[in-house]
Amino acid sequence: MSNPLFFICYLFPFIIFSHASKNNSDEFNELPEFHVNLEIRNLPNGKYSMYFDDMEKAAKTFESVMNDKEFQKELLELNFHFDTENDPNKVLSTAQIVSKIYDAKEENGDSGTISTADIYWILKKAKPRAKWKGINGYRNKGSKFINTYSYYFRNSLSSNNKHDIVGHLAHEWSHTLGFLHKNKPHDNRSKTVPYAFGNLVKKHAKKYQN
Numbered sequence: 443m444s445n446p447l448f449f450i451c452y453l454f455p456f457i458i459f460s461h462a463s464k465n466n467s468d469e470f471n472e473l474p475e476f477h478v479n480l481e482i483r484n485l486p487n488g489k490y491s492m493y494f495d496d497m498e499k500a501a502k503t504f505e506s507v508m509n510d511k512e513f514q515k516e517l518l519e520l521n522f523h524f525d526t527e528n529d530p531n532k533v534l535s536t537a538q539i540v541s542k543i544y545d546a547k548e549e550n551g552d553s554g555t556i557s558t559a560d561i562y563w564i565l566k567k568a569k570p571r572a573k574w575k576g577i578n579g580y581r582n583k584g585s586k587f588i589n590t591y592s593y594y595f596r597n598s599l600s601s602n603n604k605h606d607i608v609g610h611l612a613h614e615w616s617h618t619l620g621f622l623h624k625n626k627p628h629d630n631r632s633k634t635v636p637y638a639f640g641n642l643v644k645k646h647a648k649k650y651q652n
């Protein structure tokens with residue numbers, strides 16, 4: 443045991459090996475485990491309660507995607523575009539934006555739990571004009587609620603496009619973190635945080651669609 447060769451032969455490989463495995467875990471585990479906390483707002487007449495199970499499933503799928511390593515890798519490779527003047531997020535790097543998303547500090551209705559999305563979700567009947575324009579839903583500035591149109595929700599379920607709902611949920615939720623985009627369509631709108639993040643969630647949600 444006192445032979446110094448013991449250290450060279452037995453301890454060095456151990457030190458090198460443990461160092462290598464540490465690097466490995468840094469690379470693959472840098473984002474925290476993510477949780478989704480869903481609260482569904484029930485309408486007084488119980489309307490749309492038949493969709494509550496599907497809303498729960500969509501929120502669970504969103505959680506699975508956020509913890510999906512392939513999704514995280516692609517998210518960290520995105521180049522975001524900012525189309526709104528005085529947007530304070532403009533100065534953030536992709537890594538900082540991703541870290542802001544995973545911190546999940548909503549502007550309103552934050553339970554204070556780190557890396558937990560607090561989602562307040564309501565289904566609503568769309569006005570004919572919104573339906574005609576193909577609008578999925580909306581969020582009023584400063585409100586914690588995500589409003590989704592029932593016609594869009596129902597159509598997505600019946601056309602086997604549940605992953606689209608998950609992308610929509612991610613898009614609207616990112617607004618509660620303060621990410622913005624212009625309403626008017628333009629060439630780079632798909633690169634704004636809500637659209638790019640929502641579309642990537644939608645893409646990976648397909649794997650979890652059930």
Ligand SMILES: [Zn+2]
Pocket residue numbers: 613614617623636
């Ligand atoms: Zn939006």
